[in-house]
Amino acid sequence: MDAIVVVAGTNDDRYAYARRLANEGVSDRILVSKPPSADGSYGSVLASYCASSPLYTSEGRSVEVECFAPDIDTTEGETTAAARIARSRGWRTLLVVTYWGHVSRVRIYFEQCFGEAVFVTDTPRPTSISRRYALIHETGGYVKAFLRPACWR
Template sequence: MVIVFLGVGVVLAWLTVNPRLNPAPQVDALIVLSTQSGAHDEARRLAEEGVTDRLLVSTPEDAPASLCQESPGGATVECFSPDPVTTQGEAIVGTELAREHGVESLGVLTFDHHIERSRMLMDRCWDGELHMYEFEPVRGRRGYMYDFVYAMAAYAKTFVTPGCSAEPPQWMQTPIDHFKLDR
């Protein structure tokens, strides 16, 4: 059993630092996850290059919302508050909005350590074509390590919350919330 856990851990660690990207030349909509600074700049660039004409931007209460007042490259920008305020909440609300707009090909923009877990969560909520886009966050060595450790721990939460809208047990969510606040 220990060997299995170690094997899974090694694979997840590898995918965390070497995510599988599959950006398409064009998607019907791009969900911009509220992760780190740099996401909005990359979303603007992608819209201006014609990758999408619809940006669905996650903007929790404490997140910057400057992109919500713009229309880069003529794209329609729709901002939403995820519920719950997690990547899973972004997957739930973002894919609901995509379906409302008749989207068939959906892109998701996030950073390297967040791509594989985001893909898992989006796949649970979206049956259509899904493409992952990456931006490079501005971070030092400490930020890189923080993101890696957080990503590895967050996989546990992802595995105990199967399905699109399942919620994690409170005993697991409380320490995660404290860890996020201490950053």
Template sequence: MRGRKYAVTLLGAVAAVVVTIGLWPVYVRPLVDRPGPADAILVLGGAHDGREQLGLRLARDGYAPRVLFSDPYEYSARMNRICHGGYSFEVICFDPSPRTTRGEGRELARRAEAQNWRRVIVVTFTPHISRARYILGKCWSGEILFVDAAPALSVGRWAYDFVYQSAGYAKAFVEDC
């Protein structure tokens, strides 16, 4: 009995290591693109971890004439300032439906098709990039460049995101856009 318990524990530990190593490039070292001229910049909702500032900076640097901010928050003073600030470029804030990456992909597709966009820069954070690329790619066939807001994450946050993003991938796999 004791040997069986040890074997199950060892097998579980080995499986956890294999899964972590296998998912490492997906969540920790995802494909990140260099920003280039685009029709719009889309800042995905989530933690206020620098992504909003990066989206605004990219627009100020001339990469796109407009920034779309996903604003699924009930009320956020920060988003209110961003959405109503005076900028030399267009700022569009929207509440995605549903309030998920899928809803953001639907909004991207709707606006891109209506305005004939060909390329969009998307700003999010490291563990979300691969899953966002998969979901937004299901919604819109245009070129999407992903840039990383690159916040510093704790070990606990990395562990949480391994689980959260994996569950999100499983859900996205069975859903259409």
């Protein structure tokens, strides 16, 4: 994998999971969305995570952690920015980490924007977001993704 991409989210272990995947050798790069709305304790966690580069794996490999601001503070904005960064660096494979209710929509957006191999996974520890909230929020996101594609390459 050229990079592990982490889309923003506060209710699960996606950041720790990305580190674990890097430690297991999936990639030597972690690209993290750091939206401007990230404040309070979440903003502090992200700032600390972003400042942790490079990380060193248990075998001593160096893993680069890079944070970026999404184009707009939405999944679509995260995708367009991450895909632009990946294309500009010649990356051809991405593993995107998100939560269980977001996997399919993130895949749709990255397939619309990136044009290369994209794999999307959820975290091993489920989010604390209620299933009802996730269903309502993600249904609206799916409608938007199908009616208005995320990227115009």
